[in-house]
Amino acid sequence: MTELLSAAQMRAIEQAAIASGDLTGLELMERAGYGVVAALLAEWPDLAEGRGAATGVLPRTPAFLRTETEARRALVLCGPGNNGGDGFVVARLLQERGWEVAVFLYGDAAKLPPDARVNYDLWRVMGEIAQWEAAAIIGQAGAKVPDVIVDAVFGTGLTRPLPPEVAAVMTGLPAGRLVAVDAPSGLCMDSGRVLGEAAASAALTVTFHARKLGHVLSEGPLHCGALRLVDIGLGRTAGEDVTLAGANAQLGKGSGQHKFDHGHALILSGGQGRGGAARLSARAALRVGAGLVTLGCPPDAMAENAARLDAIMLRQVGGEGLAQVLADRRINALCIGPGFGLGALQARHVAEALGSRRALVLDADALTLLARDAGLLAMLHGDCVLTPHAGEFARLFPDIAARLAEPATRGPAFSRVDAARAAAARAGCVLLFKGADTVIAAPSGACRINAAVYDRPAPWLATAGAGDVLAGIITGLLARGLGAFDAAATGAWLHVEAARSFGPGLIAEDLPGELPKVFRRMRL
Ligand SMILES: NC(=O)C1=CN([C@@H]2O[C@H](COP(=O)(O)OP(=O)(O)OC[C@H]3O[C@@H](n4cnc5c(N)ncnc54)[C@H](O)[C@@H]3O)[C@@H](O)[C@H]2O)[C@@H](O)CC1
Numbered sequence: 001m002t003e004l005l006s007a008a009q010m011r012a013i014e015q016a017a018i019a020s021g022d023l024t025g026l027e028l029m030e031r032a033g034y035g036v037v038a039a040l041l042a043e044w045p046d047l048a049e050g051r052g053a054a055t056g057v058l059p060r061t062p063a064f065l066r067t068e069t070e071a072r073r074a075l076v077l078c079g080p081g082n083n084g085g086d087g088f089v090v091a092r093l094l095q096e097r098g099w100e101v102a103v104f105l106y107g108d109a110a111k112l113p114p115d116a117r118v119n120y121d122l123w124r125v126m127g128e129i130a131q132w133e134a135a136a137i138i139g140q141a142g143a144k145v146p147d148v149i150v151d152a153v154f155g156t157g158l159t160r161p162l163p164p165e166v167a168a169v170m171t172g173l174p175a176g177r178l179v180a181v182d183a184p185s186g187l188c189m190d191s192g193r194v195l196g197e198a199a200a201s202a203a204l205t206v207t208f209h210a211r212k213l214g215h216v217l218s219e220g221p222l223h224c225g226a227l228r229l230v231d232i233g234l235g236r237t238a239g240e241d242v243t244l245a246g247a248n249a250q251l252g253k254g255s256g257q258h259k260f261d262h263g264h265a266l267i268l269s270g271g272q273g274r275g276g277a278a279r280l281s282a283r284a285a286l287r288v289g290a291g292l293v294t295l296g297c298p299p300d301a302m303a304e305n306a307a308r309l310d311a312i313m314l315r316q317v318g319g320e321g322l323a324q325v326l327a328d329r330r331i332n333a334l335c336i337g338p339g340f341g342l343g344a345l346q347a348r349h350v351a352e353a354l355g356s357r358r359a360l361v362l363d364a365d366a367l368t369l370l371a372r373d374a375g376l377l378a379m380l381h382g383d384c385v386l387t388p389h390a391g392e393f394a395r396l397f398p399d400i401a402a403r404l405a406e407p408a409t410r411g412p413a414f415s416r417v418d419a420a421r422a423a424a425a426r427a428g429c430v431l432l433f434k435g436a437d438t439v440i441a442a443p444s445g446a447c448r449i450n451a452a453v454y455d456r457p458a459p460w461l462a463t464a465g466a467g468d469v470l471a472g473i474i475t476g477l478l479a480r481g482l483g484a485f486d487a488a489a490t491g492a493w494l495h496v497e498a499a500r501s502f503g504p505g506l507i508a509e510d511l512p513g514e515l516p517k518v519f520r521r522m523r524l
């Protein structure tokens with residue numbers, strides 16, 4: 001599992017490592033600075049060539065002597081804490097490579113924390129440090145265009161909006177190769193939200209030991225650019241509090257198994273002409289490996305669905321309710337919501353489904369019905385999964401959504417993880433909060449993030465019916481016996497993998513058919 005840390009967890013890991021005597025804060029800072037330099041040279045290999053590219057004692061090549069006349073230039077912006085300390089290390093290492101380095105400090109050198117102060121002093125032996133002056137910094141960046149600008153102003157320690165003179169720089173710098181040390185200054189690393197109004201927008205962010213929550217949540221990815229992770233030798237220390245959703249190796253089927261060993265999912269559909277959404281869910285449930293899938297629909301929709309379904313079975317679910325169908329105890333997972341309808345009969349079916357205590361995905365119209373009826377909400381149980389997008393979430397949990405919508409002015413700012421956890425605890429069931437940073441939370445506080453960002457974007461998932469497929473995938477996984485939390489997290493991961501596997505041009509119908517390729521790649 002890939003962990004995602006809060007700022008406080010990262011501090012605790014660092015302090016524990018230093019207290020153990022295994023390494024010092026200075027060593028960590030040196031490795032962090034070294035990691036930034038290595039990462040930026042790897043990102044932009046042209047910077048590793050020419051004058052300013054240390055070649056040790058090797059002779060310069062004739063080509064180099066002919067073409068390269070100017071040194072590489074870096075502008076390094078340092079802040080008042082240990083992030084600034086990393087910046088002084090970067091400045092020193094780049095100058096040792098032959099670069100021309102200009103350093104600005106925001107804050108008072110006399111108040112730097114001890115490790116940052118040591119690196120400040122080391123740099124002072126090699127070069128100047130100019131006091132922060134927004135116009136001078138922006139002027140320098142514009143006139144002597146640097147090859148890279150290093151943002152080492154604030155990292156995980158930022159708890160307030162950027163001071164105006166820092167914000168002016170972060171929003172006034174020319175577009176280019178801005179490298180953020182650990183975090184783009186201005187971003188809350190617990191929530192991925194901009195504190196106040198301004199944050200740096202980096203081309204590359206280099207972080208240490210583990211990704212922080214802010215790198216993947218909310219606006220974080222927009223501000224980080226590319227994200228690189230550097231090992232600074234802290235080893236594995238954290239418990240897995242929030243992790244990235246990932247592949248589930250348990251999804252294979254044993255050769256001696258029967259279809260009933262893989263569960264029976266029931267997908268409830270709306271009336272005539274409204275069955276497309278439920279059919280998408282049903283196909284996804286079958287493709288993800290449920291042994292049997294039945295679509296339950298009102299009498300008027302039987303003919304339409306019969307004409308469109310083969311491997312998926314069809315049952316009439318009329319005014320008499322669900323009880324008859326659910327008498328079959330082999331039906332072990334339900335999906336209600338896609339194209340379902342919002343009438344009194346549908347509300348009754350939701351109540352019956354909840355009352356049956358079967359594993360249950362509630363999506364789309366079912367979420368609207370829940371939001372309208374506190375009695376239904378009170379029936380939710382631990383085997384339920386709610387799959388709201390932001391609008392549905394706000395209808396279900398208006399106070400939590402309002403808190404999330406408030407401007408972020410103090411760190412740690414209220415995050416989508418906080419919101420999903422609060423909602424799951426209140427609902428008493430698993431909640432999947434959709435987004436590019438889908439958050440899956442359980443009432444216990446367990447939390448995973450399915451991040452479709454950085455090298456895993458899935459922009460073509462923004463298409464009609466994609467949510468119906470996700471609901472179906474999760475229902476199929478519930479039928480196969482996964483617990484609600486695992487089914488939701490694994491389902492979200494598979495959904496993005498399927499979208500990425502298909503690529504541009506994707507429509508919802510393509511998603512179920514793409515799952516076999518994903519499974520093959522997983523070597524199921
Ligand atoms: N935790 C670790 O293991 C390591 C941390 N390192 C670096 O240390 C950083 C964290 O250092 P710090 O905890 O010192 O935090 P920062 O350097 O991010 O900033 C903290 C300083 O900024 C001040 N501050 C916060 N918000 C402010 C605002 N809006 N206006 C003015 N001042 C403000 C604080 O009072 C404090 O002096 C990390 O991001 C990373 O770059 C690295 O050296 C490697 C190891």
Ligand SMILES: [K+]
Pocket residue numbers: 083151152153154155180181182183184185
């Ligand atoms: K920074």
